[in-house]
Amino acid sequence: MNARLAAALVAALAAVAVFGGARAQDKDDTAKGIEAYREALKDGNPAELFEMAGEELWNKPAGPKNASLQGCDLGLGPGKVEGAFAQLPRYFADTDKVQDVESRLLTCMSALQGIDTQEYVDARFGTPKKNDLIALATYISGASKDKPVAVTLAHPKARQMYELGKRMFFFQAGPHDFSCATCHGEEGRRIRMQDLPNIMTKEGAAAGWTSWPAYRVSSGQMWSMQWRLNDCFRQQRFPEPIYASDMTVALSMYMAANANGSTVATPGIKR
């Protein structure tokens, strides 16, 4: 792991050197350099460490009921982790709600382990409670790697969540008039050097949806989709989305359903 990570960092520094020395006419080279940098990073993705930590948390008895999460139903039956993430978000009859992996984890922690999950909802990203949730989500997503995204809108509440997510995608507010669509509603656009996926297309939605949770090299942090969305809204100058709230699940459903048929590539790695 360490040797691979070191190799990735050397490649990264080389890529940064290419980037730093570039002139306007060398833009293609710059883009290639960044691509090479991202490829090199995949070779030693520290996300593996979070997957392992998540698996341990899944199996370890915890909470007032001193129970593990092994009986948690992620949609394919109690304890079935493999392939479950590829079909999330989905409608769950026991909660009568549509849930993504992180809101479902809260349900299981509360029901099986007797944990007061409000503290987990309120905790800041980057603090231990949120890191535990993200490690769990990383483990669960890794168990769907290379599976096709297959969410269903058959249940009316699932269809409603998709439609609410679509409406949210276009909702403009705040001092900058930003909506998700401002940046993610057109082909081939960039913010600075960062390519922006067009979430309205299958390819764009797949680029957004199938690579989170992801390890972010720039911050040295493991980010889940909930964290990704949280930071999108921060940059949109919106108030803060509540963790695992309906709006976040709705946007996730919009992305996941648009990405249906593409391949789960989590855990990913980002700049």
Place this chain on the structure above:
Amino acid sequence: MNRRTFCAVTAVLSLTVASAAGAQQASWGPGADDTAFATMLQASFRNAGRVTVERLKQDETQAFCSDPQLATSKAAAKQAEAIEAANLASVKWPSDGKWLGDWKSGERIAQSGRGLTWTDSPTQASGGNCYNCHQIDAKEISHGTIGPSLHQYRKLKGGTEQVMRETWAKIYNSKSSNACSNMPRAGHMGILKETELQDIMALLLDPESPVNK
């Protein structure tokens, strides 16, 4: 979200629907009606730092543009014109009569994407976010592409009084000429001060600015 905001959001949403009434089909699919959407918003955001849920209240422009299917329809063309006119009427022209400030300061403001997020301190000056979306000085290769290139702006557009006026209006309130432009309304929303707008103007329109070299 508190009750007042919730009511305001609901009111704005019903206003949008009312103004689109008649020939328009609802743009949103099953279950995403105004009530369900407002309920979702109310339950899904919280105050953070100095950013409160009050920011979810939309003005008329934001409400109109949040339904792109309607906003781009022929039936809404008159409404789009009215929104542009209202935004144009809001433009405050430079109080000292000067269009151009300091292009060097303009470059710094154009580079900065800071300000007004829940992690920014209240004393953090807001940037213009310009390079996030536009090419400007060609020396800066890390620029976005959501907006058009502004390189050689004066060389291409000229430096007439009319160009000055149009450019000021665009930066002060981008919706004055395009109801649903992706560009923020830097002056109208108080993101940038008058002197900062003059500095951005100089970056684009001063013959000495590297943009026009």
